[in-house]
Amino acid sequence: MPRAPSPDYLKKILTARVYDVAIETSLDAARSLSRRVGNHVLLKREDQQPVFSFKLRGAYNKMVNLPKAQLDLGVICASAGNHAQGVALSAKRLGCRAVIVMPVTTPRLKIDAVAALGGEVVLHGESYSDAYGHAVELQQTQGLTFVHPFDDPDVIAGQGTIAMEILRQHQGPIDAVFVAIGGGGLISGVASYIKAVRPEIQVIGVQTRDSDAMVRSVRAGKRVQLGDVGLFSDGTAVKLVGEETFRLTRKLVDDYIIVDTDEVCAAIKDVFQDTRSILEPAGALGVAAIKQYVAAHKCKGRTLVAITCGANMNFDRLRFVAERAEFGEQREALFAVTIPEERGSFKRFCELVGPRAVTEFNYRISDERLAHVFVGVAISKRDEADKIERNFVRHGFATVNLTDDEMAKEHVRHMVGGRSPLAADERLFRFVFPERPGALMRFLSSLHPGWNISLFHYRNQGADYGRILVGIQVPPQDRAAFDAFLEELAYPCVEETDNPVYRLFLR
Structure with a gap:
């Protein structure tokens, strides 16, 4: 069977419908951090979204493009956090049913947040993989449409609107954009737009040392499944990246940086000092990578952008973050x-x-x-x-x-x-x-x-x-x-x- 032609992602991003539910987030200067590292650091504040994460962009763009008959039957997803809230909010806006399958280990805060948005929460299994398997079963038995958290062209295009905003908000020189990678949806969308419009800008992917499935896959030339992943940065804790996201990331991303827990904790503190906002670990990966990048390259005066992609932080983690930030700094x-x-x-x-x-x-x-x-x-x-x-x-x-x-x-x-x-x-x-x-x-x-x-x-x-x-x-x-x-x-x-x-x- 001949392979379907690759989507025109520039067109898909330019025509993506995200602003029915998402806002155009600000691109803020991190003044204190910029002085410390000797470069111009900008923060793309996706933590300001209504669900405190970029995920609703892709979820809504996928759902709003579904045929009415499919939408009327409802949608389903498996998620323990940000994607779940994006799907639930999108369903509320579109007036359709949304079933969200979450592991039984999901914090009550996130379960309540999804339920408050009208999502039908189904608790199943002890991991995302367990929840995903059950969601596939429910999809087939109930005729629901599965909304994938990252491996879908419409989801990727929705996330790509972040890059569109960055380049519109800062039309001067940008040396590099640092993007957290879990399954790869965010960086696939961002890289697709930047490389089509401003190919001179470097796109640098960031993963944690214990959840580096994309980096290992790119190095191996094929998708590599991890046996286990660390859960501190739960927003990027993915064992196997998507097929389409792997294809795009391998083709478009310039480089990768691996950060550790202490560096992430220090980055959370950095952003708090500049914005008084508390990011979740995944949201701070880009900032941690900028600091490592500057130290490694000894660069000065460059313009570096980090996408602060989420702020759904569990309160009980704050003591750990505060303590380990001292080592990360x-x-x-x-x-x-x-x-x-x-x-x-x-x-x-x-x-x-x-x-x-x-x-x-x-x-x-x-x-x-x-x-x-x-x-x-x-x-x-x-x-x-x-x-x-x-x-x-x-x-x-x-x-x-x-x-x-x-x-x-x-x-x-x-x-x-x-x-x-x-x-x-x-x-x-x-x-x-x-x-x-x-x-x-x-x-x-x-x-x-x-x-x-x-x-x-x-x-x-x-x-x-x-x-x-x-x-x-x-x-x-x-x-x-x-x-x-x-x-x-x-x-x-x-x-x-x-x-x-x-x-x-x-x-």
């Missing part, structure tokens, strides 16, 4: 430092840290001769971590740089502690002190050298006040003197020596 370094268990060594180490902001300090007595301290220090650029490490070593403190150690960042930082047979006469206190530069070191320096610190836990949480949990070994005969010391110290504190949690896990 290369503004925090972690170390394991070994110091002698002898009087004065702790203070000597604190003096060595100097005026630097301490972001984390964890310690539990475990050896009569040596103390192992887990410490985080604020830095302004990555090579500072190596200089700090060398300085610690030069002054006699064995040090391991943990800044790039995933286990340290994910787990060990929360696990320093436990019971210790060496913690005799230990009393436990929670202290509160004003969170300002040098406050932690002043607190440590003010502790009486005659009483041994046997436990210490501090983590800067970005609050106005710092909170410390500290264990101090106080012999019975020193209790009166110790109480007088606490009164003179004048830091608000609560004794937790009798706390059942302490007795269960630390005593």
